[in-house]
Amino acid sequence: MKVLLVGVGGVGEAIAVMAKSRAWVERMVLADYNLKRAQEVQKKIGDANRFPAEFIDASKQENIEALAKKYNVDLIMNAVDPLFNKQIFDAAFNAGVMYMDMAMTLSEPHPTDPYNKTGVKLGDYQFEKAKQWEDKGLLALVGFGVEPGMADVFAKYAAEYLFDEIDEIGVRDGSNLVIEGYKFAPTFSIWTTIEECLNPPVIYEKDKGWFTTEPFSEPEIFEFPDGIGKVEVVNVEHEEVLLVPRWIKNAKRVTFKYGLGDEFMDVLKTLNKLGLDNKEKINVKGVEVAPRDVVAACLPDPAYLGDKMKGKTCAGTWVTGVKSGKRREVYLYQVADNEICMKMWGCQAVVAQTAFSPLIAMDLIEHGIWKGAGVLGPEAFEPKAFMDKMAEYGFPYGMREM
Numbered sequence: 001m002k003v004l005l006v007g008v009g010g011v012g013e014a015i016a017v018m019a020k021s022r023a024w025v026e027r028m029v030l031a032d033y034n035l036k037r038a039q040e041v042q043k044k045i046g047d048a049n050r051f052p053a054e055f056i057d058a059s060k061q062e063n064i065e066a067l068a069k070k071y072n073v074d075l076i077m078n079a080v081d082p083l084f085n086k087q088i089f090d091a092a093f094n095a096g097v098m099y100m101d102m103a104m105t106l107s108e109p110h111p112t113d114p115y116n117k118t119g120v121k122l123g124d125y126q127f128e129k130a131k132q133w134e135d136k137g138l139l140a141l142v143g144f145g146v147e148p149g150m151a152d153v154f155a156k157y158a159a160e161y162l163f164d165e166i167d168e169i170g171v172r173d174g175s176n177l178v179i180e181g182y183k184f185a186p187t188f189s190i191w192t193t194i195e196e197c198l199n200p201p202v203i204y205e206k207d208k209g210w211f212t213t214e215p216f217s218e219p220e221i222f223e224f225p226d227g228i229g230k231v232e233v234v235n236v237e238h239e240e241v242l243l244v245p246r247w248i249k250n251a252k253r254v255t256f257k258y259g260l261g262d263e264f265m266d267v268l269k270t271l272n273k274l275g276l277d278n279k280e281k282i283n284v285k286g287v288e289v290a291p292r293d294v295v296a297a298c299l300p301d302p303a304y305l306g307d308k309m310k311g312k313t314c315a316g317t318w319v320t321g322v323k324s325g326k327r328r329e330v331y332l333y334q335v336a337d338n339e340i341c342m343k344m345w346g347c348q349a350v351v352a353q354t355a356f357s358p359l360i361a362m363d364l365i366e367h368g369i370w371k372g373a374g375v376l377g378p379e380a381f382e383p384k385a386f387m388d389k390m391a392e393y394g395f396p397y398g399m400r401e402m
Contacts (some may be wrong), residue, residue: 001025001366004073004097006058006088007080008032009189010303011102011145013041014347014355015079018393020045022359024366029071031056044346058084064091073097075365077358081191082106083279089126089140098138098365100358102145103192104239107199110212114200118210121202122242126375134374141361143377146315146334147171147256148239149357152378153386154317154332154397155240159248160383162330166251166321171240172331174224174231174259175313177338177349179305184267187305187313187350190296194277197260197268201235204245204254216265220257224314225400226335233257234265247379271295306348309338313349318402329402334395344394356393360386 001024005012008030019025031054032038038053045051052071057063058080064087068076076092078085078101085105092099104123111119126142133140143149151171159166179185186193200212216234223230238256245254260268271277276295281288316333338349345352361378364370370381378386390397 001075001362002027002071002073003362004029004031004064004068004071004076006031006056006064006076006078006084008038008041009079010301010347010351011354012079013044013303014345014351015077015359016041016045016051017345017347018355018359020047020051022363024363026050027052027071027073029054029067029073031067033057058088061087061091061094064088065095068092068095068097075100075362077362078102081189082195083191086125089129092140093129093133093136093138096136096138099140100144100361101142102149102354102358104142104148104242106195107237109200115212115214118202118212121210122237122239130375137373139365139372140375141365141378142375143239143243144358144361145354146357147173148243149361149378150334150386150390151240151315151317152243153381153383155244155248155251155319156379156381157383157387158317158319158330158332159250163319163321163323163328166248166319168253168255168318168320169244169248169251170253170255170257170318171238171316172222172224172233172257172318173313173315174222174228174233175311176228176231177309177311177313180308180310182300182308184263185300185302185305186264187302187309187348188354189302190299191279191292194268194271194292194295195279196237197258197265198272198277199237201237201256202241203235204241204251206245206252210242210245216260218257222257222259222318224259225331225333225398226312226314228312228314228335231259232261233259236260243377243379246377302348302351306338306342306346309348311349312337313353315353331400331402332397333400334390334397336395353395356390356395360389360393363389
């Protein structure tokens with residue numbers, strides 16, 4: 001498989017590093033707006049012919065199409081902030097190649113009632129074009145990182161093998177990660193974190209459909225495995241809530257809750273109050289700049305925090321319902337230990353855990369195990385094939401009966 005990797009930040013680097021040992025990856029083009037960054041990752045991998053570095057402007061669709069054609073790629077892997085999803089998604093369609101991302105096209109809040117009703121939902125732009133992709137015989141696999149992605153595979157596995165009736169599918173994410181030497185340092189893209197945490201969270205209920213609530217609502221204590229322990233988690237806007245009900249029709253409720261911590265939530269609320277979460281450009285002394293980009297530029301790059309990070313992060317899917325007439329509650333999960341991730345790949349735990357899922361998906365597509373056309377989420381595919389490969393890729397899953 002020949003892949004155009006658009007974005008070689010923390011997650012993009014981890015995808016490329018993990019791809020090196022996979023013989024079926026014939027070529028992976030490391031494309032980034034910061035060419036020096038792409039070359040740095042290329043040097044780390046040590047195979048310039050198989051992993052060529054290129055400049056790309058992901059805001060220019062024609063730039064993406066030109067690179068896809070230059071290298072005759074089979075798939076465009078979108079590993080940049082979702083602000084650029086439309087251009088990359090449409091570029092893949094025009095180039096006649098497969099597409100994969102780890103976060104879907106952005107939402108827009110309801111204009112008059114944002115904390116009760118949905119406006120434009122995550123992924124609406126992509127799903128509206130599903131028939132065009134299907135008619136062209138092309139596959140766009142959307143929402144395939146760890147969350148969304150692996151968590152959705154777990155949901156499909158639970159629906160097919162563990163439950164007859166499902167009351168709730170709830171993705172629950174928490175960690176005990178600490179970063180030494182910084183007063184405040186996110187472990188993931190702050191641009192994306194602001195987007196998903198300050199937008200109205202979406203909840204799905206079978207009798208109501210999709211609806212929204214206030215950011216950080218419905219706090220609950222969830223006990224995570226492998227020594228992470230009890231963490232308060234809150235509602236956050238996330239793709240799983242939009243993806244799961246499209247394929248798992250018997251789920252009565254779908255939620256996503258994330259363990260942010262009081263300090264992190266306070267910082268996000270302050271950014272919002274000051275207007276620093278704004279992603280639209282404003283004029284500052286004759287210079288056009290988006291406040292959110294300034295915030296991102298002021299904070300340390302998560303890709304370079306691995307050696308200062310300690311602890312574990314857990315991503316997983318909690319499911320309640322009935323099996324064979326008896327109540328059942330399970331948590332399917334994956335725990336990434338930062339020390340192990342740094343030792344194996346030289347990448348910190350959060351980005352490494354996000355990166356392995358798209359690589360497994362590519363593997364299954366390349367070997368004809370997963371097939372399809374149209375715009376499809378992870379739930380559209382047989383889950384066991386993916387889960388059977390997780391340990392091989394260094395990220396074994398666990399299951400806890402609750």
